[in-house]
Amino acid sequence: MNAMVAGQRGFSLRVPDSWFAFDVRRATRTGDLARLVDARTAAEPRLRPYRSALLKMLREVADRAERRGAVYCAAAPADDPGGGTVATLLVFESAGADDPADSTVAAIAGALTARAPAQPGGPWRTVETVRIPAGEAVRIRAVEPARLDGGTAVDTVTMQTLIPVPATDHEEWQVGVLNVVLTSPHVGLADPLLDLFEAISDTLQWSSSNPPG
Template sequence: MTAPGSFTLRVPDSWLDYDLARQDFARQQEEIRAETTTPEQRRAADDALRQARRLLRTARRRGAVSAAGMIARDGEGLLMAFVAVFGVTVPDGVDLSVNELAQQLSRPAGTGGYGDRSVTSVTLPEIGAVARITGTEVVELTGDTSAVMVAMHTVIPFPGQPGSYLVVTGMSPNLPLADALYDVFDAITGTFRFTGGDVTPAG
């Protein structure tokens, strides 16, 4: 994942860099359906692809500048994971907490035993100490459709632009795999590097 003149972020070779403007999941849908053996599995695959399309549209609406992800069969089910980089700008004179910054992108889940968020500090190579929010969140996919997802936001200040941040966000609907997914998202975020140049994060 790259944005010319701003940053790079490496994802596993099996992941796809998404075209935020016009991503077509037709090939992925055909490949996943070819691996299914029952109507229920095909319906589950189609539902996963619809969710991926909606998640990508949501990311685009909320200012994503780059995104990548994967959808694969995992035993009898499907594994889906998604990483995007968002630009967030805080208006002059406004002092937002890390949690408030994260809420510009999503909101905590409050039902079904989910909703806990933790705020920690992590050190990224060549970046230094940055804030991170992990937890389960409700992500709005359409005007009347939402989903609870495992989420990790890492908030990286944009050099030389006070109040501007890049937020690396990892998300997945596979809640039982939260710990493993956090490890994956952490590893991907650890590859983040600024590459120089002048890029203004989207507000």
């Protein structure tokens, strides 16, 4: 799926076929989510009895993504289609710092703090710079409490990949920072989930002027 960010720079990400991906800016105002579910249930008849549950799940994810200001969203449904989501992908766009030097990969990484577990099984966070096909980025891996919509904090597997948005041919400076955020409450599966999150994040590609798909 493609989406647009600042200026005319667009991006694309690939997620597994079992995930639902959509443009947050359209999803809560059009019939896109219903069409997604209808297409999936037509392709997989076993899911037809769960159409309402799937649509409710996607609407909840889309509403949450819109409230948080995401521009792109994808969700992995549980094996039991009525069981909610296994993982969620949100992409955020920020304008970056006023001084372009403060929005470089080195500056972003320097402003973040790693955290070693204080005890076995305790919260932890790592911060590193990585090279992905879209360019150099900052990657945060963590298992730590997170709050959704102001609710109770829940231990969550998280991967964030922050990457400066490169300028187009008509722009002198990079024009923002993109943050690809993947999360799951299934901390017992942290290692395989982080491997999956890395594989998804590394599909990020830039485009110059492609409209949203």
